[in-house]
Amino acid sequence: xxxxxxxxxxxxxxRPVVRGVSLTIGAGSAVGLLGPSGCGKSTxxxxxxxxxxxxxxxxxxxxxxxxxxxxxxxxxxxTAFGVVFQQPRLAADPRMRLTDLIAEPLRATGxxxxxxxxxAALAGRVGLSAELLGRRPHEVSDGQLQRACLARALxxxxxxxxxxxxxxxxxxxxxxxxxxxxxxxxxxxxxxxxAVGHDRVLLDRWxxxxxxxxxxxxxxxxxxx
Amino acid sequence: MSLVPAANPVPTANPVxxxxxxxxxxxxxxRFRMRGGREVAAVTDASFELGPxxxLALIGESGCGKSVxxxxxLxxxxxxxxxxxxxxxxxxxxxxxDERTLARTVRGRRIGLVPQSPSAHLTPVRTVRSQLEETVxxxxxxxxxxLRAAAEAAAERAAFPVSHLDRHSHQLSGGLAQRxxxxxxxxxxxxxxxxxxxxxxxxxxxxxxxVDELRxxxxxxxxxxxxxxxxxxxxxxxxxxxxxxxxRIVEITxxxxxxxxxxxxxxxxxxxxxxxxxxxxxxxxxxxxxxGDLPAxxxxxxxxxxxxxxxxxLPATTDGVSxxxxxxxxxxxxxxxx
Ligand code: SF4
Numbered sequence: 127x128x129x130x131x132x133x134x135x136x137x138x139x140x141r142p143v144v145r146g147v148s149l150t151i152g153a154g155s156a157v158g159l160l161g162p163s164g165c166g167k168s169t170x171x172x173x174x175x176x177x178x179x180x181x182x183x184x185x186x187x188x189x190x191x192x193x194x195x196x197x198x199x200x201x202x203x204x205t206a207f208g209v210v211f212q213q214p215r216l217a218a219d220p221r222m223r224l225t226d227l228i229a230e231p232l233r234a235t236g237x238x239x240x241x242x243x244x245x246a247a248l249a250g251r252v253g254l255s256a257e258l259l260g261r262r263p264h265e266v267s268d269g270q271l272q273r274a275c276l277a278r279a280l281x282x283x284x285x286x287x288x289x290x291x292x293x294x295x296x297x298x299x300x301x302x303x304x305x306x307x308x309x310x311x312x313x314x315x316x317x318x319x320x321a322v323g324h325d326r327v328l329l330d331r332w333x334x335x336x337x338x339x340x341x342x343x344x345x346x347x348x349x350x351x
Numbered sequence: 352m353s354l355v356p357a358a359n360p361v362p363t364a365n366p367v368x369x370x371x372x373x374x375x376x377x378x379x380x381x382r383f384r385m386r387g388g389r390e391v392a393a394v395t396d397a398s399f400e401l402g403p404x405x406x407l408a409l410i411g412e413s414g415c416g417k418s419v420x421x422x423x424x425l426x427x428x429x430x431x432x433x434x435x436x437x438x439x440x441x442x443x444x445x446x447x448x449d450e451r452t453l454a455r456t457v458r459g460r461r462i463g464l465v466p467q468s469p470s471a472h473l474t475p476v477r478t479v480r481s482q483l484e485e486t487v488x489x490x491x492x493x494x495x496x497x498l499r500a501a502a503e504a505a506a507e508r509a510a511f512p513v514s515h516l517d518r519h520s521h522q523l524s525g526g527l528a529q530r531x532x533x534x535x536x537x538x539x540x541x542x543x544x545x546x547x548x549x550x551x552x553x554x555x556x557x558x559x560x561x562v563d564e565l566r567x568x569x570x571x572x573x574x575x576x577x578x579x580x581x582x583x584x585x586x587x588x589x590x591x592x593x594x595x596x597x598x599r600i601v602e603i604t605x606x607x608x609x610x611x612x613x614x615x616x617x618x619x620x621x622x623x624x625x626x627x628x629x630x631x632x633x634x635x636x637x638x639x640x641x642x643g644d645l646p647a648x649x650x651x652x653x654x655x656x657x658x659x660x661x662x663x664x665l666p667a668t669t670d671g672v673s674x675x676x677x678x679x680x681x682x683x684x685x686x687x688x689x
Pocket of ligand 1: 617619649651652653655656657658659662666673675676677
């Protein structure tokens, strides 16, 4: 279970974009979080993925309370998450070939020797050919790069996936393909999902349950957008 | 206004205008020369017409050539690209025009560009008012004393609130930045509006409002060419739809028939609609071919459930559809022709 309780977070403690928000996702279930852009849902997704430390509130991952974000959380906790963002170009090191991009989390956790096998298996899954794996981000389309970013998110076999507007920039077929990859992985691994987006039709189709940002807030947050 | 007007029996919402087209594109191709002598076929043999008051949505996935086509019309192709064919606005062939002509008489005057990311298009150090006034001064003969009123009128045409004119672009919401960019595009009173992915990154209700405003400008008599990967936005705004795949327009047809019944006839277009979450939500297997390494025949063959040996040759375009085995129309006399 992923439990976010009374989270307040942002980039300026005087003007938090997330204020007093609570959200719980049962083990293995998929929750869609629907809200307009600028409402703070992406910040909440970063908190849920342990990438951003909240100003206050608690995050409990599978019964295990998180003490801090990034390197202050335990490795076990951090590697429980795979994250995919909206804009693959902002999330990918432009110097890395796609194969290295996908293997990056393995290297960062000292499991370099598993890279070749894991990348080959995932590339097939997300539909990247050997030739594409050898290219750098500027040599592939947005859709191809997002496929690589999804493979990277899966390479540590996370128990939780956080997808923040994963398909917002993609054509309908690529979007459906990436959602199918996520769902196949979840079916086989039992991983849970938080999918953040602004498209209700998509989230309703994808997730077990769709919650609206406004329903999560205990107090009004001054998003100002 | 369809590609083969007389032979198109599908009823469309837009009556065929009896006036000259605003834009007539004939056999437009764009080739990029890459290092090592490699050639990339970004656009091949695109033909369509666009009349006043009409909106054509050019849809397809990223990298299919639709944005390159727009750049070719504006004379904004990079140096290593060459365009062939014709793109006529009246007597002027956009593809043959020199940069001076394009800069002085086309961009802003004959074609208003509604850009993909409005905040990047607006100058961050200046207010919306000062940019609008400068554009008014450049594109119209309004004397200095009239600039302020003219800029405010331009803002109002795009539903941009005059109360926000003294703001900088970073102080605007996504929706207002888009309206500011649209206001700039409208200043020159261009007969053709070209909107390149105008809804990317916008929330659904903002998408709806943005395309409704574009539609309003088409209804006021402009021609609107909207390039988008957003099928819901295309459905909302377009009279006709052109589907691009691997650099070619594979189907061009009326929007009601395309999104409703009987649906698209080209297998790629059908599969693309089926991938929508409100439909089957099934992806098309595989990925499009590289534009630098296209097959000799139909570029969709490797992914197409209807492919046959014949598809190893290039299909001709019949009734706006480029396919050897298009999905039959419900009328027997038409399906026998395919
Ligand atoms: S020409 Fe053949 S391969 Fe191409 S879309 Fe038509 S049926 Fe499919």
